[in-house]
Amino acid sequence: EDQVTQSPEALRLQEGESSSLNCSYTVSGLRGLFWYRQDPGKGPEFLFTLYSAGEEKEKERLKATLTKKESFLHITAPKPEDSATYLCAVWESFNKFYFGSGTKLNVKP
Amino acid sequence: NAGVTQTPKFRILKIGQSMTLQCTQDMNHNYMYWYRQDPGMGLKLIYYSVGAGITDKGEVPNGYNVSRSTTEDFPLRLELAAPSQTSVYFCASSYQGSYEQYFGPGTRLTVT
Numbered sequence: 757e758d759q760v761t762q763s764p765e766a767l768r769l770q771e772g773e774s775s776s777l778n779c780s781y782t783v784s785g786l787r788g789l790f791w792y793r794q795d796p797g798k799g800p801e802f803l804f805t806l807y808s809a810g811e812e813k814e815k816e817r818l819k820a821t822l823t824k825k826e827s828f829l830h831i832t833a834p835k836p837e838d839s840a841t842y843l844c845a846v847w848e849s850f851n852k853f854y855f856g857s858g859t860k861l862n863v864k865p
Numbered sequence: 866n867a868g869v870t871q872t873p874k875f876r877i878l879k880i881g882q883s884m885t886l887q888c889t890q891d892m893n894h895n896y897m898y899w900y901r902q903d904p905g906m907g908l909k910l911i912y913y914s915v916g917a918g919i920t921d922k923g924e925v926p927n928g929y930n931v932s933r934s935t936t937e938d939f940p941l942r943l944e945l946a947a948p949s950q951t952s953v954y955f956c957a958s959s960y961q962g963s964y965e966q967y968f969g970p971g972t973r974l975t976v977t
Contacts, residue, residue, distance in 0.1 A: 760907065788964055790964065790965070790966075792968075797970075797971075798971070799955050799968030799970050799971050800908070800955070800966075800968045801968070802965050802966065802967065805964070805965055843907070843908070845907075845908075847964050850915075850921075851913060851921060851922065851923050851924075852924075853898075853910050853923075853964065854907065854924075855900075855907035855908040855909075856907050857905055857907045858907070
């Protein structure tokens with residue numbers, strides 16, 4: 757069973773068209789949820805950590821929120837440079853750190 | 866700071882060969898990790914370390930070994946390479962008690 761599921765797999769937006777990416781998880785004891793950005797051929801780049809339901813974090817055009825079973829990454833007025841794959845990861849215990857397969861975002865000018 | 870560096874960037878191995886993937890970080894992080902990323906799949910944790918001399922298995926450790934003799938270095942050893950080990954390997958590090966991981970650029974390994 758997948759512990760982390762991200763949707764959609766791919767998302768194409770026009771520049772300025774806001775949208776949200778979803779990350780749902782099934783781990784029983786969430787100790788933290790992480791969002792990363794990954795550009796082609798590179799390692800993931802840390803964006804946010806969320807620890808408890810109701811928590812929100814913002815950075816430029818990105819805002820991450822957390823509920824008891826899912827997290828959303830909201831992208832407001834995206835630009836082409838926001839095109840990347842966005843990865844969600846959950847931390848259940850020290851050796852249980854699960855990544856989703858990502859949402860590939862393409863923002864067209 | 867260079868952050869997390871990995872060598873080599875690319876490597877092709879024949880079945881049964883062995884190799885070591887190198888990982889070095891200059892951020893004085895206690896925690897270090899090795900992941901593999903297969904196409905269309907999430908990253909899978911292979912091994913992790915909480916400090917020099919301390920390592921433990923992650924989700925997919927079979928076919929791999931690690932050592933941690935210094936804070937800076939965390940090499941991953943592949944013995945008897947198999948086609949199933951074809952993947953992109955990422956090393957990461959974080960501060961003690963934090964799981965905000967900083968990743969290296971990856972090593973793309975092909976086993977044929």
